Amino acid sequence: MSDKGQRMIYLDHAATTAVDPRVVEAMLPYWTTQYGNASSIYRLGRQSRQAMEQARRDVADILGAQPEEIVFTGCGSESDNLALRGTAWASRQKGNHIITTPIEHHAISHTLLQLADHFGYEITCVPVDQYGVVNPDDVGRAITDKTVLVTIMYANNEVGTIEPIAEIAKIARAKGVPFHTDAVQAGGSLDLNVERLGVDLLSLSAHKFYGPKGIGLLYVRRGTPLLPTNTGGGQEMGLRAGTENVAYMVGLATALKLAYAHLEENNRRIALLRDQLIRGVLSSVQYAHLTGHSTQRLPNNASFVFDYIEGESILLGLDAQGVAASSGSACSTGEAEPSHVLTAMGIPPRRAYGSLRLSLGNENTAQDVQDVVAMLPGIVHKLQQMSPLCPGATALA
């Protein structure tokens, strides 16, 4: 419930999701009764190890991978950090060139920036088109004999655009370059089969698909050169030291199984709501534009820009009516620049300030969509009327 007691409409599932009660239930024993260290030899430890290995097998089944290719980490950002830094360190002899895009999550872009600024790596950003889509041929052309990694996200967190990663993976493999994908936004709605995708490294985070915050994973195809960034007791196939967090591993695996048990049915239902939301907003709100690709997008993502206004003020207006949403706008993220994703797609900075992301989830209903479509025009109109940039305003030279 929001402050004023009206019902909350949560439309920020791309930020995080509530943990499914069935997931909580599955996790509970591993704190209190089955608390053994999974590396211990006695029965209590063996029970923890069995639970952990079952979780690893469950995840591996969904990814079409081998259990020993699944490395549990503390979060999606850690998975990205391990993939990038671990590859860079392991491939120092081969080269110092990494290929990426300008629309990656900061867990990727800031890690690459550090490799470039402090460790002599050269980064090539292949462009995206106006919908945020990478052209696989650009990736092929960017690969040199110094390239040690291609890292391109599976689906974009701001605009929901899905990248052609299977095609990109094919190109990278043909040239013998490992391919990593940040699949944090794709987890829970898109195909994660690593054979069909052809990826060598893949990052996931549990809290995006009704699992707990504080656990992620990195899929590491056998034979992919990777050094651990966290060293110690040799846990996680020597790739991530630290006492195993069994409860959270069980939580991640349970959440992933639940998400992929009814995937298509769920995606269909949510994509229908998404399309109603997009149509409703575009037809009722003035100066509204869809961002991202119209069809090649996550089933739960409806993202827009509204001319002449600023995203954070839209969020405040929605919050006052009980709606939780996000904006990539500078002022909502505490940065001075507008979203790097939107500007990379060629959206002018001033228009990019007015961004809004509505991301649907399991508990949303057609009523939620109707309510938001009913309230958004008023919120946007009020702000546009207040804006000196809006046509009809008496402009000063």
Place this chain on the structure above:
Amino acid sequence: MAVYSDIVIEHFQNPRNVGVIPDADASARMESPVCGDLMEVYLKIADGRIQDAKFRTFGCGAAIASSSMATEMIKGMALAEALALTDERVADALGGLPEQKMHCSNLAASAIHKALQGYLEAHPEGQPGK
């Protein structure tokens, strides 16, 4: 998102003095060099005092609330007083602003200063102290 005081939220929800004054005695348009926010301010001035103030703002919650509060504060002020308005005083009146949002209150104070300076250049007889 920044965490705002109740006063900021209230001014954002119910901004005072939104609009234009077609026959304004002073006006200015100011763009924040920090974030691209934009404010227009319009003033009616008589007898060395600000009789009325209106604004239009493109910006975040803090920018809109600062515009509302600053225009509310200067109504009835002598020009010298209004020229002495600082971003800190606007922020204080709003119950404080998050550190990364202080430039929003600065935008409101600067826009008002710019309008007043333009007025005083055109009306040297209105100089404070003359």
